Amino acid sequence: MLVNILNTDFSDKLRKFEIPTCLRVCAGTDGSVTFLLEIMTRHDVNVLTEKQHQVPADESMASLFDINVGNDVNCRVVMLVAGGIPYVYAKSLAPVERMPESVCQDMMRADIPIGKILREHGIETRRDFDTIEIIKGDSLFGCESVLSRSYKIIHNGDVLMWINEQMPVDGRWDL
Amino acid sequence: MLVNILNTDFSDKLRKFEIPTCLRVCAGTDGSVTFLLEIMTRHDVNVLTEKQHQVPADESMASLFDINVGNDVNCRVVMLVAGGIPYVYAKSLAPVERMPESVCQDMMRADIPIGKILREHGIETRRDFDTIEIIKGDSLFGCESVLSRSYKIIHNGDVLMWINEQMPVDGRWDL
Secondary structure (H helix, E strand, O other): OOOOOOOHHHHHHHHHOOOOHHHHHHHHOOOOHHHHHHHHHOOOEEEEEEEEEEEEOOHHHHHHHOOOOOOEEEEEEEEEEEOOEEEEEEEEEEEHHHOOHHHHHHHHOOOOOHHHHHHHOOOOEEEEEEEEEEEEEEEEOOEEEEEEEEEEEEEOOEEEEEEEEEEEOOHHHOO | OOOOOOOHHHHHHHHHOOOOHHHHHHHHOOOOHHHHHHHHHOOOEEEEEEEEEEEEOOHHHHHHHOOOOOOEEEEEEEEEEEOOEEEEEEEEEEEHHHOOHHHHHHHHOOOOOHHHHHHHOOOOEEEEEEEEEEEEEEEEOOEEEEEEEEEEEEEOOEEEEEEEEEEEOOHHHOO
């Protein structure tokens, strides 16, 4: 089974953006963003949680995750902050029935980044890119230009999580 | 099961190295190095193969992969080159019996990076870090200081590959 998982459209767009290299790297990695941020900034990454709750799946979530409408979906909105500077605003959706129990417990705790949770529990995954774009006009962390990307984390062939990450396009990425 | 997969020793060492940020990122990513190189340089990465052959497992390989001594292990030595500049010298060992058949065929072809092979076949993995060090005195791509890291790619709970990557510590990483 050969899958077009690379999503060449995603890669082509990313290469053409005139943005700082470290931002392009974080926006393009198929690994953990938190981990890259720690390497780049040489600071620990703090997770500041804006929301953490469960919602019943609506039709679009049910379709995305291949679950029944009404089933529990964990919804998390966080900021990733390193050295006092916010770098990433991240929303995640994860169907509760899909998460290994231990992972689920860690997800309910607000302060652990998803990449670390998966890593610490030894979960094998792949990340499939969906979309990437630069949005002008909205403001994020004091910046009017925002890179937004979405991807899925796949585990055991199912969608374990859907993630949208937004990153300000400015000089904070000159690391 | 909580596993110390993050390998905090690896991370601590990496953060302390006084090296270009893009080098630190490539040396620290738990995703595909080839893919990061393409994002950083905005060039396609070419794989130049120095060796590609199979060897019978010796005792240390048998122990590493949990296979029988004498079983076939694929051995590959390549350079990753982007925009005419060599960035990475990579050796990989992979037990043939562990590889899905389609992956095995692509591995025998010399010109496809491992990250792309895994990605194109939709293989779910995690990468467990072993060692990282900076070696002085050897020369790699005209540079006397060489960052060397080793890690395992885990699939279905088994070691699918062992990889050692060496990267010159110099200004080519100021991207």
